[in-house]
Amino acid sequence: MALDQKTGSDLQSRFDRVITHIDDQMRNEDQYLSLDDLAKVAAYSPFHFHRQFTALYDMTVSRYVRLLRLQRAAHALLYRKNRSITDIAFDVGYENAESFSRAFRKLHKQSPSTFRVNPNWDHWQTPYAPLAHVRRKAMNSTNNRKIDDVTIIEMTATITACLDHVGAPSRIGETIQRFIAWRKTHHLHPSKHATFNILRCNPDDTPPDEFRMGLAVVTSQDLTTKDKEAGFYSITLPAGRYARLRHIGSDTLLDETVLHLYRDWLPNSAETPGDFPLLFQRIAFYPDVREHEAITDVLLPLA
Structure with missing residues (x-):
């Protein structure tokens, strides 16, 4: 049992490094987060990385990255009024404002411009609840308060x-x-x-x-x-x-x-x-x- 626990803890910490790596790269719009590169961060087989990520965090890595980008964009739309929608789209890793707007509208049922002016304050963070689940799991594994x-x-x-x-x-x-x-x-x-x-x-x-x-x-x-x-x-x-x-x-x-x-x-x-x-x-x-x-x-x- 001790060996299993140690192995599980090691596996979790390796994938938590992936979460940190994704966060580190998220402000670089030119950074392409390939599965092979992320698998290397975890020191894990690229053939099985995506399935292990999903098993640990209850979502695919591609969905995690997409939600993270759109969450940053939503905050910028609401609280950084001096930034244009095009600049925000580039900042969070989209190639153009059109592809960003499609993805944002699909998630929020509002265009970025409408959301900026009239967000649904009661529910605008609801689509990002899965991110909180991932962060809580990842941070708890490394949270060693004294x-x-x-x-x-x-x-x-x-x-x-x-x-x-x-x-x-x-x-x-x-x-x-x-x-x-x-x-x-x-x-x-x-x-x-x-x-x-x-x-x-x-x-x-x-x-x-x-x-x-x-x-x-x-x-x-x-x-x-x-x-x-x-x-x-x-x-x-x-x-x-x-x-x-x-x-x-x-x-x-x-x-x-x-x-x-x-x-x-x-x-x-x-x-x-x-x-x-x-x-x-x-x-x-x-x-x-x-x-x-x-x-x-x-x-x-x-x-």
């Missing part, structure tokens, strides 16, 4: 402008669009003005209509009446000690990082949570970076 991954930091009082998302988590993309547009208008670029999420409740045990999460950007600018009418308000992230655990990769496993903080670290730390919600500080954003390179600091305020 208690000493957590560090204690001191934060100064931080003034932010915040916009709350209230309602079903599936519609948070709509609020993110408003948040991005507002911060662009106010010249609050992420490279100079840090971005935080304020987690006021847990989506797993909160009715969708009552879910609330703050989207905050660091700024000391005074909010105008128009800003306040748009839903923005000033909130200060309190000074003090915070437990920080860095999450690198897709948001798919952010809940596991949070769970590690509460389940594994906190009971062994002699620390007590402070009277303020959990924070996510967004350090590097998808799709500006590859999804597996996105960086989020999970910050737990301490008493």
